[in-house]
Amino acid sequence: MAKDPSFLFAGVHFNKRKFASDFARFEEKQGTDDSVNTSSLFRTAVAVQEKVIVSPVKKRKRRGATSDPVEGFNVFKSSKLESDPPEERAEKDEYDPSKEKKELFRQMEHDAVFRKRYNIHVSGANIPSPLQDFAELKTRYGCKPYILRNVSKLGYKEPTPIQRQIIPVLLSGRECFACAPTGSGKTMAFVCPILVKLKDATKDGIRAVIISPTKELAAQTTRECKKLAKGNKFRIKLMTKTLIRTPDLSNFHCDILISTPLRLRLAVKKRKMDLSRVEYLVLDESDKLFELGLVKQIDFIVKVCSNPAIVRSLFSATLPDFVEDLARTIMHDAVRVIVGRKNTASELVNQKLVFAGSEEGKLLALRQSFAERLNPPVLIFLQNKGRAKELYEELVFSNIRVGVIHSDLSQMQRENAVDDFRAGKIWVLIATDVIARGMDFKGVNCVINFDFPDSAAAYIHRIGRSGRAGRRGEAITFYTEEDIPYLRNIANVMTASGCEVPPWILSLPKKKWKKHRPKRVSISTKPEDQEE
């Protein structure tokens, strides 16, 4: 079952409320055949939904085309109007379909130009216009003043491209998947509409759920939510170890709950947490959540968030086709928003490849670059915790303030490492991929891939810890002989974001990689006879 992606979201309900009339028609056709199982019912329902959506739009267009006056023939229209009784004439004056249509086309043209300017690509029907500025949150959507106040306090002068388009999409109640570069403000793009829509704190169970792949990211998202919600009495809760120990969570209520998939599934299974009233479900770093280790938990969560009116959204800087395909099977009338090109690195990061020869060469190159120029904060990624510990042992006695974070540390130690790095107490943070996604460290000047990343997506997320929120950054990737077959994939990402790559690398054959995590010799510059 786990091998078949179609098991994901099986049993998800068709949005009966939103498509009530279509559903009624569908039900009539199906009769009361109990033999139809839920997932095939769902699949058929989606097919019906697509038909119902597409065909009437076409018909309406055609009807409009025949009845609308042709330009230049207004004289006939006005002469007919003269013969109408005054009250009918007044009504017709108010409703002029050709005017409305022209206005609509003008708006669509304007939106297209605007989207082009911000490199926003959309697909889907009836997509709302992008935001011109934050003030439109009030004029178009009547958001409460506290949100605009907080936006201004955070120093956000104008919406980022993804915020311009996704905020109106979510505020119009549409499901969506969004792909935008690392550090481009996706968090605010999903938090803001939730706050606007939830309006005020209530005790109506759990109303919105945000899923993050790691505890660190969940904690960060909680903090960001609280900053944006300041001044409102919303209950915004992080699913912590302590919370999960509560024996009975069946009556737990909060407006927004942020969790990792594992903890949320535990809370539902073991502590009877009720997610049936969730109105908004966000899957952040969705491609990571759909990877094999997490997909079962996500499937479970999607099923138990059973409110038929739920609005689901997927966010990431990398959105592989299989995630999109999977998402399409559950989402209703979803809008797709891509900023820039899909699966590319941030153009704000200057990327370099460095041949280190061997494992030993990497350490020498690192020491040399620190001796010549250390521009903290610097993040160094390694392929596993063992190697992260080894590098830490090598650097801890140099006069560089260095820290390490990996999954063997306690939650408290991990949090301290992140906080110290944020506060500037640590200049160089050695890490595994545990913090490669989503973590927002202000002003990381350089990311060093000490170990070659295991996929192009991992590369994009790792180097995306630098070059955030409009600031420039740098990324250096060491490679050895055994990484050469995979160089081309990284080189493609580099050229797509405007970085130079030596021609010989671009002429290497393309290699389809799974996870490239070769066994590497241990990190040490000590002569072998001195090692214990």
Ligand SMILES: Nc1ncnc2c1ncn2[C@@H]1O[C@H](COP(=O)(O)OP(=O)(O)OP(=O)(O)O)[C@@H](O)[C@H]1O
């Ligand atoms: N409108 C804005 N103007 C200026 N800065 C912003 C704006 N929106 C968000 N930011 C800032 O941009 C930084 C990156 O935002 P965020 O962490 O949401 O990026 P992201 O797109 O989710 O990145 P990733 O893909 O790495 O998770 C944060 O420091 C955030 O405070």
